Amino acid sequence: MSAARKSRQHATRVDLALGLGGVAIFAWSFGGTLVELVRRWSTDPNYGHGFLVPIVSLLIYLSTPAAGEPEMSRRESGIGRALGGAAIVVGMLIHGFTVILPSIFLGATALVLVIVGLARLLSDARTWHRLRAPLAFLVFLIPWPAALYSRIAFPLRQLSSAVAEVLLDTCGVAVARAGNLLLLPGQEMFVAEACSGLRQLVAFLAVGAAVALLARRPLPLRIALFLSAIPLAVAMNIARITLMGLLANAGKVEWTMGIAHDLDGLVMVAGGLAVLWLEVWLFDAIERAPGHGPPRSNRTALEGGVILG
Amino acid sequence: MRASPNSWTFRRRLVLALLLVGSGAGGHWVLAREWGTGRTKGAGGLRQPLVGFPDRIGDWLGTDWPADPTVIADIKVDDHLQRRYAHPSGAMVVLWLSYSRRAADRYHYPTVCMRGAGWLENRAERRVLPASDDSPALLTFEFEREGGNQAIVYWYYILGADPLDRWLRSGSKWARGFLRGATSGGLTVEVFTQGEPVEPARLEEFARQVARELEAWLPDGTTSDCALGAAY
Numbered sequence: 297m298s299a300a301r302k303s304r305q306h307a308t309r310v311d312l313a314l315g316l317g318g319v320a321i322f323a324w325s326f327g328g329t330l331v332e333l334v335r336r337w338s339t340d341p342n343y344g345h346g347f348l349v350p351i352v353s354l355l356i357y358l359s360t361p362a363a364g365e366p367e368m369s370r371r372e373s374g375i376g377r378a379l380g381g382a383a384i385v386v387g388m389l390i391h392g393f394t395v396i397l398p399s400i401f402l403g404a405t406a407l408v409l410v411i412v413g414l415a416r417l418l419s420d421a422r423t424w425h426r427l428r429a430p431l432a433f434l435v436f437l438i439p440w441p442a443a444l445y446s447r448i449a450f451p452l453r454q455l456s457s458a459v460a461e462v463l464l465d466t467c468g469v470a471v472a473r474a475g476n477l478l479l480l481p482g483q484e485m486f487v488a489e490a491c492s493g494l495r496q497l498v499a500f501l502a503v504g505a506a507v508a509l510l511a512r513r514p515l516p517l518r519i520a521l522f523l524s525a526i527p528l529a530v531a532m533n534i535a536r537i538t539l540m541g542l543l544a545n546a547g548k549v550e551w552t553m554g555i556a557h558d559l560d561g562l563v564m565v566a567g568g569l570a571v572l573w574l575e576v577w578l579f580d581a582i583e584r585a586p587g588h589g590p591p592r593s594n595r596t597a598l599e600g601g602v603i604l605g
Numbered sequence: 606m607r608a609s610p611n612s613w614t615f616r617r618r619l620v621l622a623l624l625l626v627g628s629g630a631g632g633h634w635v636l637a638r639e640w641g642t643g644r645t646k647g648a649g650g651l652r653q654p655l656v657g658f659p660d661r662i663g664d665w666l667g668t669d670w671p672a673d674p675t676v677i678a679d680i681k682v683d684d685h686l687q688r689r690y691a692h693p694s695g696a697m698v699v700l701w702l703s704y705s706r707r708a709a710d711r712y713h714y715p716t717v718c719m720r721g722a723g724w725l726e727n728r729a730e731r732r733v734l735p736a737s738d739d740s741p742a743l744l745t746f747e748f749e750r751e752g753g754n755q756a757i758v759y760w761y762y763i764l765g766a767d768p769l770d771r772w773l774r775s776g777s778k779w780a781r782g783f784l785r786g787a788t789s790g791g792l793t794v795e796v797f798t799q800g801e802p803v804e805p806a807r808l809e810e811f812a813r814q815v816a817r818e819l820e821a822w823l824p825d826g827t828t829s830d831c832a833l834g835a836a837y
Binding site for chain 2: 307310311314315317318321322324325377381384385387388389391392394395396410414417418450453454473474475476477486
């Protein structure tokens with residue numbers, strides 16, 4: 297074995313040992329945060345999608361082309377890495393602060409910041425270009441702060457109840473509303489906190505972001521796709537409550553409870569995905585129409601069926 | 606002999622990353638040792654289960670009134686008690702106690718839950734009843750719906766909070782919001798009138814008797830408050 301090859305092997309072994317040491321320190325320090333996150337995903341229905349976030353991140357990474365991105369200049373690269381180091385420092389400071397203020401929102405924010413910082417500091421320009429979108433998606437690992445969650449949930453619940461009342465009335469159902477209580481002939485339907493639509497909103501924002509990141513479309517359309525997840529989530533939840541009311545009014549109360557109640561949430565997410573797909577399809581149809589220039593050549597992970605197929 | 610410049614540069618970055626993460630992790634460990642990891646566990650627990658709360662409070666005699674299981678599942682409390690108390694005069698009140706290891710009980714309080722149930726508050730009737738020697742400050746409300754009235758007395762306890770928690774809690778409502786569900790345990794107490802109006806003095810006296818009885822359930826260092834909800 298040549299001396300040069302031996303030296304390279306030695307250097308690789310040292311790098312590997314340093315890397316493993318780093319992973320061990322990271323796991324030791326953030327183990328509690330990771331356990332708390334998994335507990336939250338397992339027990340809080342609002343964050344059940346958390347388990348899917350790393351998988352979707354991987355999908356986004358795999359669907360991002362490896363080549364063709366411009367190389368960064370030495371200066372840009374230096375600034376980028378300095379920012380990576382700064383992200384690690386800020387992340388570790390927030391992590392330290394969680395001892396004083398043990399909030400899972402802060403803990404998860406620190407975790408994601410440190411991961412992003414490490415990726416930026418250690419990766420070369422080409423790898424960083426591939427990593428940006430999947431790393432950005434990791435933001436959906438972070439549970440919302442309790443204060444923000446509470447502030448959105450209550451008005452959303454009131455809105456859902458009020459609009460569902462109007463829709464049920466339009467459908468010919470005799471309905472009255474007292475706060476979040478829908479009074480139907482012979483029965484009451486309580487729009488609980490879980491039916492506020494916040495669960496759908498949290499999940500739809502993640503789905504909207506995944507679709508926007510996977511769809512290789514112009515940036516304005518991606519932003520529109522992501523933002524459209526908000527009204528979509530609210531509308532889907534109102535549709536769900538209205539459907540529950542119609543079923544209850546038709547005497548199918550058992551269909552509005554238990555597994556059926558939980559499953560309809562999944563159906564709504566699937567419906568939301570279909571609407572997002574429709575938005576992409578409409579955009580493509582408009583773009584293909586005469587007078588909109590040649591079709592774009594670099595079509596998408598979406599058309600390959602990664603997400604919607 | 607040395608590795609190629611690129612490899613060395615990568616090594617230097619790797620060492621820098623290791624130093625940053627390692628020093629941060631070390632600082633976190635030292636802080637956790639100093640401040641105690643118990644802070645993260647929601648350490649404030651009740652001394653005994655709420656089911657043992659007396660069913661006789663002065664002249665009032667109580668009967669358990671099980672809450673709707675779907676509501677209980679919705680509000681995520683760790684222990685609760687709902688009991689109707691009747692007074693020989695014919696007055697009737699409902700006592701609601703909800704305990705959460707992570708203070709999740711405090712999301713539910715009269716102006717949220719009653720509005721959710723279609724009641725409107727008569728703000729002119731909202732009053733703080735000051736703390737006495739053996740009872741915390743209490744907050745009273747009056748709500749109206751379809752001609753009916755309901756009075757509520759509300760207060761809560763913070764269990765297991767340390768001085769730092771108290772300092773943070775004295776900050777903005779956003780600071781309180783971050784604290785909710787993170788550090789201390791919580792016990793919410795609500796007394797509702799039912800049916801016929803109850804004389805305010807009698808309602809207040811009942812609430813203060815409940816507070817006195819609750820002392821046996823509360824761990825040392827418990828503080829109380831009646832400010833509306835931790836997150837609002």
